[in-house]
Amino acid sequence: MDEELKKKFDNLLKLQEVEIETASVQARLAGFPRLLTDLDARLKASEGAVTLASGRLSEIQQTYRVQEADAKVIQTRIVKSEEKLRAVKTNKEYQSSLKEIDDLKRSLSAVEDRMIAHLDEMDQVAASVATKEDEVKLLSREIEEEKEQIRQSALSAQEQLDRLNDERAQIIAVVEPDLLKVYETVKQNSGGVAIAVVKNAVCLGCHVNLPPQMFHDLLHFDTLLVCPHCERLIYPATE
Ligand SMILES: [Zn+2]
Numbered sequence: 233m234d235e236e237l238k239k240k241f242d243n244l245l246k247l248q249e250v251e252i253e254t255a256s257v258q259a260r261l262a263g264f265p266r267l268l269t270d271l272d273a274r275l276k277a278s279e280g281a282v283t284l285a286s287g288r289l290s291e292i293q294q295t296y297r298v299q300e301a302d303a304k305v306i307q308t309r310i311v312k313s314e315e316k317l318r319a320v321k322t323n324k325e326y327q328s329s330l331k332e333i334d335d336l337k338r339s340l341s342a343v344e345d346r347m348i349a350h351l352d353e354m355d356q357v358a359a360s361v362a363t364k365e366d367e368v369k370l371l372s373r374e375i376e377e378e379k380e381q382i383r384q385s386a387l388s389a390q391e392q393l394d395r396l397n398d399e400r401a402q403i404i405a406v407v408e409p410d411l412l413k414v415y416e417t418v419k420q421n422s423g424g425v426a427i428a429v430v431k432n433a434v435c436l437g438c439h440v441n442l443p444p445q446m447f448h449d450l451l452h453f454d455t456l457l458v459c460p461h462c463e464r465l466i467y468p469a470t471e
Pocket residue numbers: 428435436437438439440459460461462463464
């Protein structure tokens with residue numbers, strides 16, 4: 233095994249490791265804004281439920297107030313009809329007044345029934361508004377904490393990225409320019425990963441068997457070899 237080649241190759245391998253890690257950190261960083269907007273959307277949906285329930289509550293309250301006013305009007309009419317009843321002269325007038333009072337009392341009772349139903353509904357909806365408001369408060373706290381965690385993760389990912397960039401610069405400084413050029417070209421042509429390990433004569437970059445002679449040469453590793461199928465730079469697995 234050519235020790236010098238081995239050393240050069242190890243640098244390329246390190247470079248590849250750093251680049252793969254860099255790509256994964258960059259992908260994580262790119263995902264953070266989406267996580268934050270998802271959290272905002274969750275909170276907004278929860279606040280929307282409160283607005284909806286509050287709207288329903290004021291509708292019922294408004295209806296209730298209208299019914300209350302209706303009831304007062306009917307009550308006033310009942311009082312007037314009762315006064316009229318006391319002043320009637322004929323039996324016919326008396327009967328008709330009684331019927332009028334009876335009708336008014338029936339419609340008052342109908343309005344009062346509806347008011348009671350609305351009071352019940354008002355209680356239920358008010359309770360649901362309160363519950364939903366509590367949920368929003370709780371969720372808002374949770375989301376603030378999650379956002380803070382995301383911001384911390386983004387910070388540490390950025391630090392990691394800076395470290396990786398430094399590391400990459402250090403490796404590149406010691407790799408021969410010609411070898412680096414080969415590495416970059418292979419990387420471009422093979423979808424981002426330039427170097428593949430070969431295990432039991434199989435290139436793990438493309439899972440195709442190497443020709444026996446090539447595998448034999450690879451085990452000696454005294455020249456740079458390229459997989460005939462995926463054209464990646466190859467090296468023998470150590471175990
Ligand atoms: Zn291959």
